[in-house]
Each structure stands twice: as structure tokens, then as C-alpha cells.
Amino acid sequence: MEREILASYEPKKNCEIRIFESSDEMTTDLAEYISQVSEFSVKERGYFAIALSGGPLVSFMRKLCETPYNKTLDWSKWYIFWADERAVGKNHVDSNYKLTKEGFLSKVPILNGHVYSINDNATVENAAMDYEFVIRQLVKIRTVGVSESNDCPKFDLILLSIGSDGHVASLFPNHPALELKDDWVTYITDSPEPPPERITFTLPVINSASNIAVVATGEDKAKAVSFAISDVTEGQDSPSIPARMVQPTDGKLVWFLDKAAVSFVEAKNGAYGHQEY
Numbered sequence: 001m002e003r004e005i006l007a008s009y010e011p012k013k014n015c016e017i018r019i020f021e022s023s024d025e026m027t028t029d030l031a032e033y034i035s036q037v038s039e040f041s042v043k044e045r046g047y048f049a050i051a052l053s054g055g056p057l058v059s060f061m062r063k064l065c066e067t068p069y070n071k072t073l074d075w076s077k078w079y080i081f082w083a084d085e086r087a088v089g090k091n092h093v094d095s096n097y098k099l100t101k102e103g104f105l106s107k108v109p110i111l112n113g114h115v116y117s118i119n120d121n122a123t124v125e126n127a128a129m130d131y132e133f134v135i136r137q138l139v140k141i142r143t144v145g146v147s148e149s150n151d152c153p154k155f156d157l158i159l160l161s162i163g164s165d166g167h168v169a170s171l172f173p174n175h176p177a178l179e180l181k182d183d184w185v186t187y188i189t190d191s192p193e194p195p196p197e198r199i200t201f202t203l204p205v206i207n208s209a210s211n212i213a214v215v216a217t218g219e220d221k222a223k224a225v226s227f228a229i230s231d232v233t234e235g236q237d238s239p240s241i242p243a244r245m246v247q248p249t250d251g252k253l254v255w256f257l258d259k260a261a262v263s264f265v266e267a268k269n270g271a272y273g274h275q276e277y
């Protein structure tokens with residue numbers, strides 16, 4: 001598989017940062033990474049439970065719909081979830097389900113019964129409660145694994161992208177939802193980005209996953225990426241943004257970035273290869 005990683009670092013325990021020349025090369029590596037995680041999970045557990053989010057993420061997964069992956073992956077073992085969803089109908093242009101259906105699910109043979117979309121026919125509060133209930137049932141029968149350190153679900157992979165304000169899933173800076181410890185799924189009604197009502201996994205669920213990948217390209221994400229991955233002590237220069245709170249308890253975190261997304265880190269620290277990520 002042809003792909004060139006410009007640099008790869010392991011700055012913190014269980015965290016790796018991969019930097020690519022272009023977003024196209026990043027997309028190639030991301031497909032290979034997802035394929036490897038899915039094969040490992042199917043071998044270990046018999047299932048692959050993956051949670052997706054919105055934004056540009058689905059378009060970054062496009063190479064999974066092409067050869068060799070469309071033919072080689074064991075799609076019948078894939079179970080799809082959403083780390084966050086906007087409270088709009090499934091046909092609405094803002095729906096993460098619609099985005100995923102059009103860009104991914106309609107192109108690969110994942111079973112309809114394995115697609116756990118968030119209820120768009122309920123209030124956000126009820127949709128969040130329903131979703132947590134469904135996940136609890138699936139954890140009971142181990143279609144979704146369970147964390148060894150708490151009773152949280154242990155998704156095989158949670159894929160996130162980062163907003164330019166540093167939000168991940170629908171967890172926004174300084175929002176009380178960031179403090180939740182016992183809920184698995186929650187809702188917000190005051191998202192700073194439209195639409196205001198959203199359903200989201202909480203940090204304990206995200207951090208309990210076996211694998212978390214955060215994907216970011218472009219200069220508009222560069223500042224947030226720098227605040228999220230740099231080692232400097234938190235303070236005015238490095239606010240504690242949600243993406244920085246993504247720290248797997250027992251699993252592994254991989255950042256997939258293009259050159260533009262690390263331009264702010266680079267400006268502060270020098271060229272790639274500087275160890276102070």
C-alpha cells in the first residue's frame with residue numbers, strides 16, 4: 001500500500017501522531033488503519049463496533065469503499081454507531097446519519113440491522129436516553145465490549161474529527177457536558193455551532209474505547225490541533241479544549257493530520273521531528 005507518513009511520534013503513553021504530506025495520503029493510511037483495527041477486533045471478539053461522528057470524517061473514510069477493502073473486509077461483522085448526532089430528521093442536510101449513509105453505508109455491504117442510528121423522532125433528551133439503553137443491551141451481550149476499569153462500553157474504534165474551536169463529537173469547550181461521569185450518552189440544546197440540539201457520547205465513553213482516531217486537515221484546525229497535542233502546561237496559551245481531554249483509559253489514540261493541520265505546532269516548535277509534541 002503506497003502511503004507516506006511524513007512523521008510519526010508517540011508523545012504520550014498510548015498516543016501516536018501521524019502527519020501526512022496531503023489529506024489524500026492521510027485518507028489512504030486511515031483506510032488501512034481502520035481495516036487493521038476491524039480485522040483485529042473480528043478476530044479477537046467476533047464483532048467490530050465502530051462509532052462515527054460528523055464533519056469531514058465520512059469523506060476521509062472513502063477509500064474503505066474501494067478495492068481492496070470493499071472486497072476483503074468482513075463487513076458482516078461491522079456494527080455502526082454514532083459518537084454524536086444532530087437533532088434533525090434523517091433526511092436533513094445536517095444529519096450525520098444522512099452523511100454517513102450517502103458517503104459510506106450505501107457503498108459497502110454492512111447489514112441494515114447492524115446500523116444503530118439515533119432516534120430522530122423523539123426529543124433530544126429521550127433520544128439520548130434511548131441510545132444509551134440500546135448500547136447497554138449490546139454491552140450486556142458483548143456485541144459492544146466492556147471496559148475493564150469501569151462499566152463503560154468499550155467500542156473497538158471511535159472516529160472523531162475536531163472543530164476549529166477544539167470540540168470533538170458534540171462536546172464543546174467549557175460545556176457542562178464535559179463534566180459528566182456516569183452518563184454514556186447525553187444531549188445538549190445550546191451547541192455554539194448549528195444546529196443547537198445534539199446528542200453525544202460523553203468523555204468516559206470516548207476514553208474507554210479500545211482505539212480512538214482523531215482526524216484533522218487544513219489550517220483552520222491548526223490552532224486547535226496545537227492546543228490538543230502540545231505538551232505545554234495548560235494556561236492561556238493552551239486552553240483545555242475538549243480534544244485535549246481525549247485520553248484513552250486503556251486503549252490507544254492515533255491522530256491523523258496533514259501538514260496544514262500541524263502548521264501552528266510547527267511554527268511554535270520548528271519543523272516536524274521536534275520531539276516536544
Ligand SMILES: O=C(O)[C@H](O)[C@@H](O)[C@H](O)[C@H](O)COP(=O)(O)O
Nearest residue numbers: 053054055056161162163168169
Ligand atoms: O456532528 C458534528 O458536528 C461532529 O461530529 C463534529 O465533531 C465534527 O466532526 C467537527 O465539528 C468537525 O467538523 P467541521 O470540520 O465541519 O467543523
